[in-house]
Structures are given as structure tokens and as C-alpha cells.
Amino acid sequence: MQDGAAAGGSPGMEWYVLKVQTNRERTIRDALLKKMKLEQLEEYFGQIVIPSEQVVDSRTKSGTVERKLFPGYIMIEMVLNDETWYLVRDTGGVGDFAGSAGKPLPMEPHEVDRMLGRGSEDTKTAPRVRVGVSVGEVVKVKEGMFENFEGSVEAIDEQSGKVSVLIEIFGRSTPVELDHWQVEQI
Numbered sequence: 342m343q344d345g346a347a348a349g350g351s352p353g354m355e356w357y358v359l360k361v362q363t364n365r366e367r368t369i370r371d372a373l374l375k376k377m378k379l380e381q382l383e384e385y386f387g388q389i390v391i392p393s394e395q396v397v398d399s400r401t402k403s404g405t406v407e408r409k410l411f412p413g414y415i416m417i418e419m420v421l422n423d424e425t426w427y428l429v430r431d432t433g434g435v436g437d438f439a440g441s442a443g444k445p446l447p448m449e450p451h452e453v454d455r456m457l458g459r460g461s462e463d464t465k466t467a468p469r470v471r472v473g474v475s476v477g478e479v480v481k482v483k484e485g486m487f488e489n490f491e492g493s494v495e496a497i498d499e500q501s502g503k504v505s506v507l508i509e510i511f512g513r514s515t516p517v518e519l520d521h522w523q524v525e526q527i
Contacts, residue, residue: 354387354418355447358439359429363413366391369434370415376428385425387418392456397470397502406471414439416456421445470502472521480506480524487517491527 361369370389377383392410419425426445429435438445448456474480474494482490492508495516502521507514 353420354385355421356416356418356453357421357445357447359415359417360436360439361413361415362434362436365434366409366412366415369432372432372434373417373429376432380424380428382424382428385420385422388416389418390416390457392416410456416448416453421447470499470521472497472499472502472504474504474521474524474526479527480504481527482506482508482517482519482523483525484523485519487519492517494524497521 370391373386373389377386392414393407394410395405396408397405417429419429426438430437440446474497476494476497478494479491480494482488482492487508490508490510492506492514494504495507496505497503498505503518504521504524505516505518506524508517509515
């Protein structure tokens with residue numbers, strides 16, 4: 342998944358990575374789109390994408406939230422020339438193009454495909470579950486057969502939202518698989 346906008350589109354465009362102010366990615370993207378239109382340079386620009394993924398979060402009404410994969414970075418498809426380079430660099434909040442020694446380097450096609458989620462079907466995944474605990478952390482079971490038991494988190498499966506917890510039962514550590522909402526931090 343990604344959050345993007347498209348404009349124009351012409352041959353010779355390549356993808357670049359922009360370093361931008363964190364938590365301002367959307368407003369910076371909107372400002373770039375506005376400047377392109379104002380300067381009448383839309384034909385030199387393609388998509389502007391904020392790489393993100395859908396994450397399941399039980400704390401929201403909708404159940405899923407969008408999480409930025411690379412906070413502080415935007416992908417931009419464009420023809421690089423003096424006019425477009427200055428348009429992008431002079432936009433508030435844009436730091437610089439990612440590259441070596443100040444020279445913007447275009448992304449490799451396989452990197453673009455991976456970042457945009459294009460490619461084989463097995464690379465496209467369902468939303469991940471936001472689990473509020475981490476491996477090694479001591480938790481308390483708040484619901485189910487093992488309610489009020491304490492144990493340490495052994496493994497987390499973000500795809501299914503399952504948490505494997507080592508609980509001591511009859512003097513032996515036993516792994517128990519629970520849903521993420523059944524455990525809480527101590």
C-alpha cells in the first residue's frame with residue numbers, strides 16, 4: 342500500500358527519493374503538486390508516493406491504520422533537469438535528494454517495484470497486526486483459560502496477531518499461543 346498522487350507522465354522519467362521533514366510528508370507532497378501546476382511543469386512529473394502499509398490496530402474504530410514505512414522520505418517520479426531540480430529543492434520541508442555527493446541518484450527498477458508493492462503476488466501481504474508487546478517482555482494474560490497468569494513473550498506473529506507466551510504451569514515452562522489482545526504489559 343502507498344499514499345500517492347499522479348500528475349502528467351512522459352518518457353524518460355525516473356524515480357528518486359527525497360529526504361523531507363518527518364510527519365510533514367503529506368503537506369510537502371501537496372505543496373509539490375501545487376508548485377508543479379503553478380510553474381506549469383506537470384509534464385515532467387509522474388507520481389509522488391509516500392511509502393506506507395496498512396496495520397491492524399484494535400485501538401481504532403476502523404481497525405486499520407496507515408503506517409509510513411520510511412518516515413521522512415518521499416518517492417517522486419520525474420524527469421531531472423535544472424527546472425525540476427530547483428522546483429523540488431525550493432519546496433518548503435524538502436531537505437535533499439537521496440544520492441551521493443549531492444547528485445541525485447535514480448532508484449533501481451527492482452527497488453521501485455518492491456517499494457510500490459508491484460511484483461509477485463506473494464510479496465503483497467495482508468495488513469499487519471499492531472502488537473503492543475515485544476519478544477522477551479513479561480506480560481500478564483488478561484482473558485481466556487490462562488487469565489491472570491504471567492509469562493514472557495517468546496514469539497510474535499504480526500500477520501495473524503498471535504503471541505507465543507512461556508507460562509509456568511506445574512513447575513514447567515509451557516509455550517501458549519494467545520491473541521495479541523489477550524495479553525498486557527506488566
